[in-house]
Amino acid sequence: MKYVVFCMFLMFFSLLSSAQENVVVRKVKFRGNKHFPNSRLKDEITLESSNWFKQKILGKEPVSYNSKLYYDDIKRLKVFYQKAGYYHVRFEKPGVVVTKNKKVKLTLYVTEGEPIVISGISYQVDSVYRLGEVLGSGEQRNILFRSEASESKIFRDEDISKDRLTIAEVFYDEGYPFAVVDPKLDVDTVKNTTKLNWDINRGPLTYFGPTNVVGNSRIRTESILRQLAYEEGEIWSKKKIDQSQKNIYSQGNYRVASVKTQIEQQPVDTLPMQILINEAPRWSARFGAGYGREDKLRAFTDFQYLSFITNTGRLNFYAKHSGLEPYNVYVKFSQPSFLFPMNTLTLHPFAQQQDEPGYKLDKVGYNVTFLQNFSKELNTSIGIIFEDVSVDTSGFSESNTSQEVESYYKKRGIVIGGIYNNADPILDPVQGFAISFNTKTNDIIWGSEMPFFRLLGEFKTYLGIRRGVVLGLKGKIGGIKRTDDNTFIPYEERFFAGGSHSVRGWSRSNLGPHDENETPIGGNSLLESSVEFRFDVGRKMKLALFADAGNVWAKSFSYRINDLHYAAGAGFKIKTAIGPAGLDFARPVFDDAKNWQVHFNIGHTF
Missing domain, CATH: 3.10.20.310 (membrane protein fhac)
Structure with a gap:
């Protein structure tokens, strides 16, 4: 009976609306929907409203109304509601209005009924x-x-x-x-x-059978089997298979590393395993170039050589140039699975020049780092670093130079860091959070000329409010302190605020202490926070509204909430294969400074 009534309704509407066939849809709205907003229901239908912005800016073709599209959309909406638990949903006779410029305004009346x-x-x-x-x-x-x-x-x-x-x-x-x-x-x-x-x-309790490795030629089978999280004869576990695959792929020598169970058609109690390997080429190279408002023209090259020294060792030669780093050159040797399946030992000699708004320096040195991945979300590192640093002091005022600047010094320290990140998806998160910390000591163990310790922590979280709307929050705090009677802190270790990934109402490094020449000199305490609403506009664009707050103070571990500076602004991002790319426009608020800042970013600011 319900089917007959629905068919009669469709026939009646067909006669009513025949005069409006193939007319461009100007507007679509819903009435009676209490549990789902209009925007969510519009995602389920083909009849889409058209306007100048969508056509000219987003490049969308206008949709012409016809009864077949309408019938199909009603069916899709009924399926959507029923899958959501509203089995008694009904759609009443729609409202169809033709405007003076021959476009259709369509109103769909919904009676949702009680859910199951x-x-x-x-x-x-x-x-x-x-x-x-x-x-x-x-x-x-x-x-x-x-x-x-x-x-x-x-x-x-x-x-x-x-x-x-x-x-x-x-x-x-x-x-x-x-x-x-x-x-x-x-x-x-x-x-x-x-x-x-x-x-x-459940079916039968099943055990791991023998494991066969296929496709490897350069990497020894024994090196691959060492990465397995299971042994033959153990109870079969999907979790152990997933972990084994991650362990193998983390060696960095493969295009493909797939661990599969050879499932039989009939349930059995022992299953053989197969590891399919597609090795990466021994030599590879990456090149890149771009332009940013802060780092100007930038370019890099990265050459990689696999199976260097050891069966699974990797050697990288990297060179980069930009306005902030006139040169950054290093060689890095990485030995995966150094002690355990999911760790890596790296040896990393380097030479680098930094040209920041507040300082310019050259440094050479090397570091030895031990990386440990505990899971997909949790990664940690511990390393020893040795650096020789030369600072160009010509840009600082005389008072600042005589009191606080050393033009040459050595650093020897221990760096410990970690990050837990379950934000998803990784390039454009809509849920989850990330928390990270970094600690660094210098010359404390060796008892040399410049003992200090430095702490930095950051928290980011993402809340999906509804489809296409995400709230992002960020907090960041840092502090650095000498452990002797001296006050000098190396410029590259100090904290600076302002810029595309900081308080966006200021240019890079320009928020915080300055010398008499208005050159930013950084400080020993940092506090920042941000709130950002992100909105999907069509399939390829995002808009953002944000507010930032922060400051840098000269005194170590000193934070004055009443001395924060604030900025607000808006931005847009175009979705690309490597993440969102776009512009942010921001200016200070509650502040004497009123200049607008424009920041170009690939990826979100946080």
Whole structure:
């Protein structure tokens, strides 16, 4: 009966709207939608409003209205609502208005109805067991805490699909690669509720069989097998397979490194493994060039030679030129899997010149660093660095030069750092957070001429408010202090604020202490924060509204909240394969300085 009524409605509307066929759509709006905004519903339909901005700036062709497009859109909207739990959704007779310039304004009237709500969730394993009888408490929490569906929540197809994979992965990691997970529903259309019962068939407990390596010629099989997170005869685990693949690929010698289970058609208790290797060429080179408002013309080259000295060693020769780094040249030898599968030892001699607004220096030296990756999200490092530094003091005032500047010094220090980053996706995050820290000591252990310690921490988080709208927040704090009676801190170790990745109402390094010649001289304490709203405008463009705050102080570990400087502005980004690229426009607020700053960036500022 409902189908007959719907068909009669479509026939009536077809007669009503025949005069408006093939007329450009000027505007589409919805009425009666309470649970989904207009913007979300418009994502599901083909009939898209047209205006000058979309046509001329975004390059979108106008959409012409016809009844077939309308019928298809109604079907898509009904499917969308039903997948979201609104099984009783109805669409009433639409409003169609033709404007004087022969364009259509379309109003779609929605009656959403009451959603289907989950009244209970149960689990049954192999038809006889409860979840707690086959899984430990940790695995049960993994399912319960990661599940999207829960009691009293609206039943959504998307949640069920995600939970189905979540449950299956838990059993995969417990040694059941043939596990089958099915949702069984008991729907009450009168009460608008459903009971959700997960029916889980584990299949046989399975073990790792022998591992065969295919495709390697230069890298020894033993070097690859050392990276495995499992041994033959252990209980099969998808988590260990994923970790093994990451361990192998981290050696940096492969185009492809794939660890696969050779699944049999019929369930068995032992599965052989295969590692498919496609080695990277021994010689490779990268070149790049670009232009930025701060670093001007920049160019770099990077040559890499694989299997250097050792079977998996890597040698890189890198050279770069820009306005901020007239030269930066280094050679780096990297030995992956130095002690454990996911660590790397690097030896890195370098020569570099820096030409910042506040200082100019040349330095040569080398560092030895031990990198440890604990997971995809967590990475740490510890290193020893040796540097000889020459500073050009001609740009500083006489008072500043006589009191605070040393033109030549040596540094010997230990650097420890770490970052945890689960922001996703990595190039244009819409959720997650990142927290990082870096500590550096100089001459404290050796007890030489310039003992100091330096701390820097940063926190960034991303909150997806709704589809196409993201709120980004950033906080950054740093401090540096001498441990003897001297006050001089090397310029390259001091903190500077202002610029495209700092407080954007100021040019690079120009926020903070200056000398008598108005040359920025940096400080020993840093505090910064930013808030940014990012909006999708079409498929290729983002707009941003932001506010930044921060300052640098001369005294070590001294932060004065009432002495912060503020800036606000807007920007736009074009989405590219390497991340967003665009411009930010900002100016100081609540401040005597009123100059606008323009910053070009590839990638988000944070």
